[in-house]
Amino acid sequence: xxxxxxxxxxxxxxxxxxxxxxxxxxxxxxxxxxxxxxxxxxxxxxxxxxxxxxxxxxxxxxxxxxxxxxxxxxxxxxxxxxxxxxxxxxxxxxxxxxxxxxxxxxxxxxxxxxxxxxxxxxxxxxxxxxxxxxxxxxxxxxxxxxxxxxxxxxxxxxxxxxxxxxxxxxxxxxxxxxxxxxxxxxxxxxxxxxxxxxxxxxxxxx
Amino acid sequence: xxxxxxxxxxxxxxxxxxxxxxxxxxxxxxxxxxxxxxxxxxxxxxxxxxxxxxxxxxxxxxxxxxxxxxxxxxxxxxxxxxxxxxxxxxxxxxxxxxxxxxxxxxxxxxxxxxxxxxxxxxxxxxxxxxxxxxxxxxxxxxxxxxxxxxxxxxxxxxxxxxxxxxxxxxxxxxxxxxxxxxxxxxxxxxxxxxxx
Numbered sequence: 001x002x003x004x005x006x007x008x009x010x011x012x013x014x015x016x017x018x019x020x021x022x023x024x025x026x027x028x029x030x031x032x033x034x035x036x037x038x039x040x041x042x043x044x045x046x047x048x049x050x051x052x053x054x055x056x057x058x059x060x061x062x063x064x065x066x067x068x069x070x071x072x073x074x075x076x077x078x079x080x081x082x083x084x085x086x087x088x089x090x091x092x093x094x095x096x097x098x099x100x101x102x103x104x105x106x107x108x109x110x111x112x113x114x115x116x117x118x119x120x121x122x123x124x125x126x127x128x129x130x131x132x133x134x135x136x137x138x139x140x141x142x143x144x145x146x147x148x149x150x151x152x153x154x155x156x157x158x159x160x161x162x163x164x165x166x167x168x169x170x171x172x173x174x175x176x177x178x179x180x181x182x183x184x185x186x187x188x189x190x191x192x193x194x195x196x197x198x199x200x201x202x203x204x205x206x
Numbered sequence: 207x208x209x210x211x212x213x214x215x216x217x218x219x220x221x222x223x224x225x226x227x228x229x230x231x232x233x234x235x236x237x238x239x240x241x242x243x244x245x246x247x248x249x250x251x252x253x254x255x256x257x258x259x260x261x262x263x264x265x266x267x268x269x270x271x272x273x274x275x276x277x278x279x280x281x282x283x284x285x286x287x288x289x290x291x292x293x294x295x296x297x298x299x300x301x302x303x304x305x306x307x308x309x310x311x312x313x314x315x316x317x318x319x320x321x322x323x324x325x326x327x328x329x330x331x332x333x334x335x336x337x338x339x340x341x342x343x344x345x346x347x348x349x350x351x352x353x354x355x356x357x358x359x360x361x362x363x364x365x366x367x368x369x370x371x372x373x374x375x376x377x378x379x380x381x382x383x384x385x386x387x388x389x390x391x392x393x394x395x396x397x398x399x400x401x402x
Binding site: 008031034036037040057058059062102 | 296332345
């Protein structure tokens, strides 16, 4: 009931395809059972082809998204290039571990393409920054159990961008419909080597 | 069980706050104003732990006014004001004794000519909403507003909608909240609406 990571609700998901990745999240922000907003995006872009998803306690989602925006801006000024997905993953990890004994209640995920090789990269974290590397998919949020089920049954390796979009959308949509704290709209970002497409999905509104 | 309610309309934002100040089973006062003007076009309405509420609201008020004095009479935008308040609450949450204050911030941005309503709770959860409320009132008010709220409503229509919400709250809330103070924030500033 008063578990910080399930007060506000929300879920996110990332998948690897053939020379592409997709990352998606729902749009709900609630206060326990009461839905407050259907326009609360949990995905944040860093550089051209890297995304960070943040689920969990909304105040920490906001605090961390601002912290990483700040750290990324400094990184870009210092290095004069945009951050690599794997570098962002280590930045997220060390930032979370700084609060080892009083953590941010979030479940971050990172997805992107390497700026030079376009090699897909995805990973997830626990609330104190332990990185979970994966080569297929990463789930996070209050519907994570349902997302694991959907991904295990729908995912196949080496999907083309448009097929990956269909797979990630169906996985997310059907998972959040079985979770009272997630849903109320969804967005999907599809990242290929020369393009990022954002699609807003029509979902059940209950 | 304090009531604070906010409705954003096309050219302004309406805020209603209950007049009752309760402590345990007693109503101590029937003319309690749960709002503070932060600057010319930003109004904060608050509920929560008594003591914390006024202390926090006046702390925010003083800092927003200090900003205007230092920065050559530049007024902080509603977006900046809300971010500042959120940041204070989020920082306070992880301190020894967090402020237990929930707020609504009604604002009007003269640069973009847009009204806004920001919902922020004691955790530092911030959202920009078309309409919102804190506490039990949110359950009744939200369901009514979900049905009747329309974009591009005028202030008069918004006040009509507010009447509808208050009528429902009077019938459904278990204790008398002694009516409400109603304030509107628009391009001309903050003004009270009488007769509620």
